[in-house]
Amino acid sequence: MDSNPTNYEQDQRLSRLQLSLLMLGLLTTAIGQSFIFAILPPLGRDVGFNEIQINAVVASSALAFSVFSAIWGRIADRIGRKPVLVIGVVGYAVGNLVFALTFLAGLAGLIGGAALFATVVVIRISQSMVMSGCNPGAAAYAADFSARSQRTKALARLGTANSLGMIAGPILAGALAGFGLLTPLYFATVLAGLAGLIIVLKLPPDKPREISKRSGKRLSMFDERIRLYLACSFGGFTGFAGIQQTMGFRLQDMLSLSGTETAQYTAIALMSAALLTFTMQLTVAQKYQGPPIVLIRAGVGLLLSGACVVALAPTFSVVLAGMAVLGAGLGLSVPAIAAAASLAVNPDEQGAAAGLITALPAAGFVTGPLLCGYLYTVSPTLSALGAAAVLLPVFIVTLLAPKLPRYQ
Numbered sequence: 001m002d003s004n005p006t007n008y009e010q011d012q013r014l015s016r017l018q019l020s021l022l023m024l025g026l027l028t029t030a031i032g033q034s035f036i037f038a039i040l041p042p043l044g045r046d047v048g049f050n051e052i053q054i055n056a057v058v059a060s061s062a063l064a065f066s067v068f069s070a071i072w073g074r075i076a077d078r079i080g081r082k083p084v085l086v087i088g089v090v091g092y093a094v095g096n097l098v099f100a101l102t103f104l105a106g107l108a109g110l111i112g113g114a115a116l117f118a119t120v121v122v123i124r125i126s127q128s129m130v131m132s133g134c135n136p137g138a139a140a141y142a143a144d145f146s147a148r149s150q151r152t153k154a155l156a157r158l159g160t161a162n163s164l165g166m167i168a169g170p171i172l173a174g175a176l177a178g179f180g181l182l183t184p185l186y187f188a189t190v191l192a193g194l195a196g197l198i199i200v201l202k203l204p205p206d207k208p209r210e211i212s213k214r215s216g217k218r219l220s221m222f223d224e225r226i227r228l229y230l231a232c233s234f235g236g237f238t239g240f241a242g243i244q245q246t247m248g249f250r251l252q253d254m255l256s257l258s259g260t261e262t263a264q265y266t267a268i269a270l271m272s273a274a275l276l277t278f279t280m281q282l283t284v285a286q287k288y289q290g291p292p293i294v295l296i297r298a299g300v301g302l303l304l305s306g307a308c309v310v311a312l313a314p315t316f317s318v319v320l321a322g323m324a325v326l327g328a329g330l331g332l333s334v335p336a337i338a339a340a341a342s343l344a345v346n347p348d349e350q351g352a353a354a355g356l357i358t359a360l361p362a363a364g365f366v367t368g369p370l371l372c373g374y375l376y377t378v379s380p381t382l383s384a385l386g387a388a389a390v391l392l393p394v395f396i397v398t399l400l401a402p403k404l405p406r407y408q
Contacts, residue, residue, distance in 0.1 A: 030165020073355015095127025237364025280331025299333025
């Protein structure tokens, strides 16, 4: 294996068509995921689930997403990036439809109690196992077609798809929830199905030129080249996911909202975070060309600050401010983490690196909701403070980390 990762063709650039189609795949799944975050708390309560059960649905599916993201990343190094992306998007559409129909049966009284809970968990896990190919497939494709000096910019552009989904998703969820809490899920199914078809027909195939050079040695999450970035990703998303997934409970209980109102208010809070994420990715992250650790440090610091604001927020407007700060933190840290890890490994490890970078946020969506969900049963304030307690040591680690060379 060539130990010098600079053997990429330096004139490689993502075309506008390639970038648009990669973003389409990520955008549709991000919209669907934001629907889940907005409607699952009230929908779960409507079918008799308690807070721990609802968070368990999220945590179990996130665990499956985390494990299989790394697997799909390695598969993408063997069979190519486009097939993995297509499988992820189409699999998401199918799984989402089955998920919605299961809740429909629960609301109609055809299934309930432990049987409904177990069915929902199994379906959501199965969906996550397949859809987890989206991000590593898209990120590795983008890395293959971007020069090293453009890597942060390319991945930041790709990241705006997730941000746009988290902006558009809450708006759509709030509007569609007025027609019933399941309506957003049906909409997301159709959207992802159409996106998958367009990607199949229009996205140029990638050239698996590096795949034949694989040494057979797997990239480990403990590899010294990337373990710092993985730790920041895991810790940052543990704190953010814990706050995000308990937001519905917090707003419903704080403002005495109905199920539909909870979905709408939660959507506004999530949109506040997503809007700032998008703004930071579109401006600072795409223009910055210094050491990635600087952006990572700033991003984690903002995440920590936002968690503290949310924890102590006395009103909905202050909650929105705290979520905005959290979103700004993600907008700086996420593309910088992805770029730093991509620059640290060899060309034939891009899929594996992208898979691990995708897996660790998903792992954070396991630990965060479980930790903060439990703390919420003790105190709503303690829940967000628990997230801040997780983010504090991560921020300290970034302060102690050395600056890396400009594009390494």
